Amino acid sequence: MHELRKDPILSRWVAVLEDSKPPHYYFERGIEHIERAGRDSDGAKCILCPGREDKTPHEIFAIREIGTPQNTPNWQTRVVPKPNPTFQIEGDLGRRGIGMYDRMNSIGANEIIVESPSHDTHPEDLGITHMTMVLTTYKNRINELEKDPRFRYTFIYKDCGKTAGELYHHPHSQVIATPVIPKGIKEELDGAKAYYYYKERCIYCDIISEELRAEERIIMETKNIIAFSPFAPRLPFEFWIMPKRHSCAFQDIYDEAMEDLSLILMTTIKKMKILFKNPPYNYVLHTAPNRMPRKDHWHTLGEDFHWHLEVTPHLTTKSGFEWDSEFYILPTSPEDAAKYIKEV
Ligand SMILES: [Zn+2]
Ligand SMILES: [Zn+2]
Ligand SMILES: [Zn+2]
Numbered sequence: 001m002h003e004l005r006k007d008p009i010l011s012r013w014v015a016v017l018e019d020s021k022p023p024h025y026y027f028e029r030g031i032e033h034i035e036r037a038g039r040d041s042d043g044a045k046c047i048l049c050p051g052r053e054d055k056t057p058h059e060i061f062a063i064r065e066i067g068t069p070q071n072t073p074n075w076q077t078r079v080v081p082k083p084n085p086t087f088q089i090e091g092d093l094g095r096r097g098i099g100m101y102d103r104m105n106s107i108g109a110n111e112i113i114v115e116s117p118s119h120d121t122h123p124e125d126l127g128i129t130h131m132t133m134v135l136t137t138y139k140n141r142i143n144e145l146e147k148d149p150r151f152r153y154t155f156i157y158k159d160c161g162k163t164a165g166e167l168y169h170h171p172h173s174q175v176i177a178t179p180v181i182p183k184g185i186k187e188e189l190d191g192a193k194a195y196y197y198y199k200e201r202c203i204y205c206d207i208i209s210e211e212l213r214a215e216e217r218i219i220m221e222t223k224n225i226i227a228f229s230p231f232a233p234r235l236p237f238e239f240w241i242m243p244k245r246h247s248c249a250f251q252d253i254y255d256e257a258m259e260d261l262s263l264i265l266m267t268t269i270k271k272m273k274i275l276f277k278n279p280p281y282n283y284v285l286h287t288a289p290n291r292m293p294r295k296d297h298w299h300t301l302g303e304d305f306h307w308h309l310e311v312t313p314h315l316t317t318k319s320g321f322e323w324d325s326e327f328y329i330l331p332t333s334p335e336d337a338a339k340y341i342k343e344v
Pocket of ligand 3: 188286308310
């Protein structure tokens with residue numbers, strides 16, 4: 001089984017794969033990526049296309065035509081386990097110390113969310129009704145995975161473009177549920193909790209008020225949702241999408257906000273893609289950790305955290321300084337970035 005190890009200095013967990021790869025793996029990987037890009041871009045061998053349901057692991061969830069059986073066509077969105085997962089669903093955590101170090105089994109869930117039966121439809125062209133089905137699928141996965149007490153956090157994310165880590169050309173997102181809260185999320189949660197401790201207000205709600213007052217970083221807003229360039233992002237043209245009404249967990253989103261979110265997500269991605277001629281990008285959903293009661297859970301989580309989506313186009317490469325220091329350098333100001341995206 002794969003193993004999770006904790007860096008004792010930074011408290012950061014890493015996954016070490018069981019079948020340790022020799023150097024040539026990294027060369028072959030490059031070649032395989034190029035081959036796959038050529039082969040599945042026309043859908044000829046794509047395992048996510050309708051009619052090839054038998055080529056994927058057994059379906060976990062689908063929004064499909066009523067009465068149609070599992071693992072057959074006539075679905076709108078479909079969720080399957082990821083082939084060769086990093087986190088394995090069966091087993092116990094097996095957490096133990098080895099000398100001064102901590103390790104545990106790589107228990108978790110790795111799933112692929114197929115966003116559409118259509119091989120070549122880009123997410124920004126799905127239409128509001130269909131994008132709402134994709135978001136409903138996200139909700140379903142978080143709700144289901146949170147029933148498992150082994151999982152502390154459910155990540156939903158999308159990689160688009162080979163250099164952003166895309167697995168298939170067919171439109172898809174990924175789900176990873178982990179037995180620990182990932183470090184990046186933990187730092188955000190701690191920051192929000194500390195702010196709440198002093199001010200007794202949600203930091204994200206305060207950010208939204210400040211952005212609405214300043215106006216200069218807003219890309220788009222509706223009654224329920226806002227998209228803006230954060231004041232001090234990591235990467236140029238990074239933007240965040242948030243519900244205006246306070247809510248710590250994405251899966252609690254109400255229907256009206258869901259339609260607004262579909263509209264804003266599709267529109268902002270489309271604008272970004274037009275502006276940069278189809279750049280590789282990621283988006284990641286930052287939602288509350290599993291709220292199942294635990295001894296180390298803080299009672300203000302519902303008030304101090306506010307779910308959001310972070311969208312980052314990959315426009316620059318990070319230097320050694322940025323990699324290591326996490327001191328990022330922005331060639332374009334967030335104010336200009338918001339203006340450029342908005343004006344598309
Ligand atoms: Zn396909
Ligand atoms: Zn809030
Ligand atoms: Zn975040």
